[in-house]
Amino acid sequence: MTLTLTPNLQNPDDFYAALLRAHDGLSEEETHALNARLVLILANHIGDLTTLEAALAAARGTSVKKADATTQ
Amino acid sequence: MMGLGFDGRVFEDNFLIADIRAKADFPIERRFWFDPAFNPGQTALMHRQPDDVWRLDFQLGWDIDRKAELNDDKVRARVRGMIGEGIDFNLVWTSIYTFRCCTMDEYVHGPVIFAGDSAHQVSPFGARGCNGGIQDADNLAWKLDLVCKGAAPKSLIDSYHLERKEAGLENIKNSSRSADFLTPRSPAHALFRDAVLDLVEQQPFARPMVNSGRLSSPCFYAQGRLFGEDALDGPLRSAPGSPAPDCPVGDDFLLGILKSNAFMLLSIGLELPHNVDISGAILPAIVLPAKDDLLRKRYLGDNPQAIYLIRPDQHVAARWAEFDPQDVARALKQSTGRVS
Numbered sequence: 271m272t273l274t275l276t277p278n279l280q281n282p283d284d285f286y287a288a289l290l291r292a293h294d295g296l297s298e299e300e301t302h303a304l305n306a307r308l309v310l311i312l313a314n315h316i317g318d319l320t321t322l323e324a325a326l327a328a329a330r331g332t333s334v335k336k337a338d339a340t341t342q
Numbered sequence: 343m344m345g346l347g348f349d350g351r352v353f354e355d356n357f358l359i360a361d362i363r364a365k366a367d368f369p370i371e372r373r374f375w376f377d378p379a380f381n382p383g384q385t386a387l388m389h390r391q392p393d394d395v396w397r398l399d400f401q402l403g404w405d406i407d408r409k410a411e412l413n414d415d416k417v418r419a420r421v422r423g424m425i426g427e428g429i430d431f432n433l434v435w436t437s438i439y440t441f442r443c444c445t446m447d448e449y450v451h452g453p454v455i456f457a458g459d460s461a462h463q464v465s466p467f468g469a470r471g472c473n474g475g476i477q478d479a480d481n482l483a484w485k486l487d488l489v490c491k492g493a494a495p496k497s498l499i500d501s502y503h504l505e506r507k508e509a510g511l512e513n514i515k516n517s518s519r520s521a522d523f524l525t526p527r528s529p530a531h532a533l534f535r536d537a538v539l540d541l542v543e544q545q546p547f548a549r550p551m552v553n554s555g556r557l558s559s560p561c562f563y564a565q566g567r568l569f570g571e572d573a574l575d576g577p578l579r580s581a582p583g584s585p586a587p588d589c590p591v592g593d594d595f596l597l598g599i600l601k602s603n604a605f606m607l608l609s610i611g612l613e614l615p616h617n618v619d620i621s622g623a624i625l626p627a628i629v630l631p632a633k634d635d636l637l638r639k640r641y642l643g644d645n646p647q648a649i650y651l652i653r654p655d656q657h658v659a660a661r662w663a664e665f666d667p668q669d670v671a672r673a674l675k676q677s678t679g680r681v682s
């Protein structure tokens with residue numbers, strides 16, 4: 271399984287709204303906890319480790335610049 | 343006066359509009375900035391208007407001193423920050439606005455009918471306010487006309503509420519979502535917004551999630567009781583309830599041709615007289631060859647021909663693969679509320 275990085279959501283606006291709704295009323299800590307559970311649920315759904323590692327790399331890739339900037 | 347409610351959400355934010363006149367070669371498109379150096383932590387917008395006028399829009403936040411923000415020198419400094427040195431400009435108009443997204447419950451109260459901002463208000467992201475108001479008028483005018491002439495029952499006006507409330511809610515949904523993206527209400531909203539913005543440069547999948555306003559498009563009425571049969575295995579986008587999609591036809595455009603104060607027939611790839619007698623009512627017919635590619639794609643799909651009944655507000659009322667005056671008569675009756 272290769273990681274899909276092209277648009278794949280049927281309706282990105284509907285998904286984004288549902289995502290925000292899931293977080294409404296939560297504290298920052300609860301938001302992080304929800305996100306962590308969500309990641310684990312989605313990871314389990316994907317199952318394939320190679321795909322998940324590619325996703326981890328893609329997610330790190332975009333924030334590496336920032337991390338470097340703050341450590342300098 | 344009538345004690346009617348107006349429910350919805352107020353967004354706690356202020357926006358400064360500065361319309362400037364300037365000879366500049368900025369790209370002619372709607373451009374959005376998130377957290378730019380000239381307006382840190384906030385957004386900004388630029389788009390072109392007629393006569394060398396450019397609209398600049400700066401998010402200011404909630405706790406502001408309106409009078410100080412509207413001071414010409416302060417506005418000028420903001421504009422300078424955005425467009426840089428070396429471009430002369432005049433301030434044409436400045437204003438600070440806030441917005442809310444709300445709607446009345448019922449748009450029709452006996453003889454009092456609400457339209458435009460009096461019925462529903464939206465955030466400006468998506469240009470849905472004035473567009474929605476004009477669509478209200480489009481929807482109501484022909485119904486009022488028929489009812490006043492005695493050609494349709496009064497209950498036809500109720501369909502105005504059904505259809506335009508559906509549109510109002512759709513506009514509110516889209517413009518609230520844009521506002522949520524542009525002005526995150528909570529740390530979680532900000533977290534995802536910033537994550538999307540972090541990803542867009544590298545990852546194409548994140549781009550459709552950037553919501554700087556989903557530009558107004560007319561509502562595909564799904565609630566309408568007025569729409570007749572769909573007897574064509576045709577494209578979804580031109581199914582009954584849809585706003586008739588535009589497309590080039592020869593040197594013209596379809597919506598320019600489909601201009602009428604009355605219901606009309608659109609016949610594609612099928613000969614019809616220019617005026618068709620439908621149970622004693624004369625309907626104008628536009629007859630087009632099944633030639634232009636987009637016309638075929640948007641109205642025929644795989645069919646060689648089609649007949650469309652189009653409302654005066656250019657929504658599709660019904661469609662068929664074959665022409666039968668009795669089918670059209672039935673659909674016309676339904677579309678004008680003459681069915682019990």
Ligand SMILES: Cc1cc2nc3c(=O)[nH]c(=O)nc-3n(C[C@H](O)[C@H](O)[C@H](O)COP(=O)(O)OP(=O)(O)OC[C@H]3O[C@@H](n4cnc5c(N)ncnc54)[C@H](O)[C@@H]3O)c2cc1C
Nearest residue numbers: 359439457458459460466468469470471472473474475558
């Ligand atoms: C900053 C800003 C930018 C916008 N940009 C866009 C855009 O790009 N695209 C878009 O589609 N929409 C836009 N809108 C929204 C758009 O301006 C409104 O949705 C639209 O003007 C509403 O029209 P209306 O006729 O319903 O109401 P209004 O335009 O508010 O008209 C109501 C009229 O009634 C008059 N009136 C009020 N009370 C009385 C009374 N008692 N007696 C007599 N007259 C009275 C008022 O003076 C006014 O002239 C924008 C709005 C704002 C504030």
